[in-house]
Amino acid sequence: MLAGSKVLLTGEIGQISRAVIGRFSGACEMWTISPRSHPASREEAPVRVTSLAIDLATDPLDPLPTDFDYVLHFAEASEPRSAAEGLDGNCHAVARVMKHCRNAKAFLHLSSAWVYKPTADPSHAFQETEDLGRNFGDQYAATKITGEAAARAGSLILGVPTVICRANLVYGPAGGSALDNAIDNFIATGEVRAAAETPAYFSPLFENDVADLLEPSLALAAIPPAVVNWCGDETVAWSEIFRHLGRLIDREPTELGPAESDRPSCAQDPALRRSLAGAATTSWKHGVEAVLKARHPRIACRDVA
Amino acid sequence: MLNGKKVLITGHTGRIGEAIAERFAPVCEMWGLARYGREGSWEEAIARGITPVRGSIGRDSFAELPTDFDYVLNIAAAIHPATTQEGIIDNCDGPARLMAHCRNAKAFMHVSTVSVHRYSSEENYVYSEDSPLGAGIGTAYGVSKLAGEGSVRAGSIMLDMPTVICRQNVQYGGTHPDANVFEQVVDRFLETGEVPVPADRKYYCSADYLYDIPDWVEPCLGYAAVPATVVNWCGDEAIDWLELFDHIGWMVGKAPVFVKTDKFPFPNSIQDASRRQSIAGPARTHWREGFRRSLEMRHPELSLRA
Numbered sequence: 066m067l068a069g070s071k072v073l074l075t076g077e078i079g080q081i082s083r084a085v086i087g088r089f090s091g092a093c094e095m096w097t098i099s100p101r102s103h104p105a106s107r108e109e110a111p112v113r114v115t116s117l118a119i120d121l122a123t124d125p126l127d128p129l130p131t132d133f134d135y136v137l138h139f140a141e142a143s144e145p146r147s148a149a150e151g152l153d154g155n156c157h158a159v160a161r162v163m164k165h166c167r168n169a170k171a172f173l174h175l176s177s178a179w180v181y182k183p184t185a186d187p188s189h190a191f192q193e194t195e196d197l198g199r200n201f202g203d204q205y206a207a208t209k210i211t212g213e214a215a216a217r218a219g220s221l222i223l224g225v226p227t228v229i230c231r232a233n234l235v236y237g238p239a240g241g242s243a244l245d246n247a248i249d250n251f252i253a254t255g256e257v258r259a260a261a262e263t264p265a266y267f268s269p270l271f272e273n274d275v276a277d278l279l280e281p282s283l284a285l286a287a288i289p290p291a292v293v294n295w296c297g298d299e300t301v302a303w304s305e306i307f308r309h310l311g312r313l314i315d316r317e318p319t320e321l322g323p324a325e326s327d328r329p330s331c332a333q334d335p336a337l338r339r340s341l342a343g344a345a346t347t348s349w350k351h352g353v354e355a356v357l358k359a360r361h362p363r364i365a366c367r368d369v370a
Numbered sequence: 371m372l373n374g375k376k377v378l379i380t381g382h383t384g385r386i387g388e389a390i391a392e393r394f395a396p397v398c399e400m401w402g403l404a405r406y407g408r409e410g411s412w413e414e415a416i417a418r419g420i421t422p423v424r425g426s427i428g429r430d431s432f433a434e435l436p437t438d439f440d441y442v443l444n445i446a447a448a449i450h451p452a453t454t455q456e457g458i459i460d461n462c463d464g465p466a467r468l469m470a471h472c473r474n475a476k477a478f479m480h481v482s483t484v485s486v487h488r489y490s491s492e493e494n495y496v497y498s499e500d501s502p503l504g505a506g507i508g509t510a511y512g513v514s515k516l517a518g519e520g521s522v523r524a525g526s527i528m529l530d531m532p533t534v535i536c537r538q539n540v541q542y543g544g545t546h547p548d549a550n551v552f553e554q555v556v557d558r559f560l561e562t563g564e565v566p567v568p569a570d571r572k573y574y575c576s577a578d579y580l581y582d583i584p585d586w587v588e589p590c591l592g593y594a595a596v597p598a599t600v601v602n603w604c605g606d607e608a609i610d611w612l613e614l615f616d617h618i619g620w621m622v623g624k625a626p627v628f629v630k631t632d633k634f635p636f637p638n639s640i641q642d643a644s645r646r647q648s649i650a651g652p653a654r655t656h657w658r659e660g661f662r663r664s665l666e667m668r669h670p671e672l673s674l675r676a
Binding site: 147148149151152156157159160161163164182194195196197198199200203204206207208210211212213214215216217218219221222223289 | 453454455458462463465466467469470473488500501502503504505506508509510512513516517518519520521522523524525526527528529597
């Protein structure tokens with residue numbers, strides 16, 4: 066689907082973006098935009114990526130072509146300090162990029178698992194149709210809900226087939242996500258900060274599995290938009306991930322209290338994703354082991370999995 | 371501004387929509403889009419000089435609706451959606467469909483709610499237009515209205531359509547057949563002498579008098595912009611629930627018995643009226659006067675102490 070087509074990817078620095086650039090940039094004409102130029106990430110990426118420094122919330126989009134076949138909108142304001150900043154980065158930006166690329170065959174809007182309304186059972190796995198409404202990350206979750214709304218409106222107003230993908234924790238050897246950072250920190254200090262709820266459950270998604278999901282998700286794009294959970298196949302407790310890592314490296318994790326910014330429990334139902342793209346290739350145990358081996362090659366690692 | 375113009379109003383069979391239609395239908399070419407589910411509402415629209423078109427903004431075809439409106443007043447909302455998914459069809463997709471259909475309008479007014487904010491546990495917190503957004507108290511209504519704001523913000527940018535979002539407080543007054551929850555409490559007090567109060571807090575709000583709202587429509591349309599602007603629609607004063615019912619009790623000669631409940635129907639909602647005051651002037655009706663008039667209209671059998 067993407068092979069030979071012209072693709073715009075926004076938010077080139079995130080882990081999901083890097084996984085997608087790594088997989089697809091060689092096969093298509095890929096353009097990326099992000100608020101600041103990131104020469105390092107451009108060096109990592111294979112050829113044929115054209116990167117522009119554009120802040121979708123504020124800059125004119127004139128330098129950007131309008132004839133993209135597919136738009137992968139991964140950019141977001143992940144830590145907005147006010148409603149206004151969150152609306153600019155998570156809602157208005159969606160409208161601006163959709164308007165600019167109104168002839169695209171499909172638009173993929175990356176949303177978050179943390180838009181779902183919390184339930185009494187922290188291990189509950191949310192389906193795509195369940196209720197929304199959460200106050201997580203100050204203005205993050207609320208403005209991501211307005212972002213989904215913007216993508217819906219764009220789809221209806223401009224006639225662009227759209228898919229909304231609600232991502233759980235994504236992690237992998239490329240590093241940089243909340244889970245990767247926590248693993249790095251555990252290796253360095255032996256300490257694990259608790260998630261914002263205890264027990265907290267997640268459905269982490271390994272970076273290679275993200276790239277596998279991309280084309281099947283784009284194929285689901287519709288008017289009004291389709292919604293699909295981007296999550297792994299398994300629900301796992303945060304503390305269990307670190308107990309497992311502790312067994313691998315023979316070190317008991319020291320649990321610290323949560324910080325306010327940490328993510329609360331949020332597991333997702335992978336049924337729709339599985340029906341589109343098949344079973345996830347990487348279990349969480351193999352995934353965190355892969356992170357450990359790739360990012361900390363000098364740490365002795367037992368074979369307990 | 372609306373004089374002689376072609377205006378589309380949605381949800382004009384509800385309380386706020388009816389008050390606005392009553393004011394402006396005589397001076398403009400007004401079209402109504404509503405479900406007309408209440409018996410007689412279709413005929414009422416025609417009698418008022420409105421051209422009615424039957425339909426739901428989120429679900430039905432707009433084939434019978436012209437596209438050349440000068441102004442759109444989007445007041446329709448699903449107040450009790452069963453789920454957020456259902457609410458999003460009516461309260462988020464609906465406004466987008468309407469904007470797409472009326473894309474040449476000079477301005478689009480979207481009525482929203484104070485429930486799009488992150489609920490504060492401070493009982494006298496004042497919500498300004500810039501206060502944090504959130505899931506309100508977690509109802510499907512509040513969340514789907516938050517999505518609705520995202521939808522019209524996007525529509526404004528994509529269609530280059532000046533848009534204003536008006537965040538409504540609790541309104542009261544008038545003889546509309548759908549008594550709102552506020553008036554149901556007043557009626558229950560008149561009947562039983564009892565007034566529910568929240569068990570865990572003192573309740574305050576900035577209720578607005580229904581017939582003041584039409585005063586704000588043209589100034590708010592004039593304030594519409596790209597990206598969308600926001601104006602609180604609320605009274606000028608914070609109302610203390612106990613004081614309100616002491617006053618109503620004084621007018622009708624009956625002392626209220628306050629009964630604590632865990633199921634008090636309103637979240638606290640004092641709103642900052644200053645932006646609305648700066649563009650539309652002070653609210654005409656103070657709450658003491660507004661509740662008097664509301665009682666006179668709805669209960670003409672009572673003789674009120676002056």
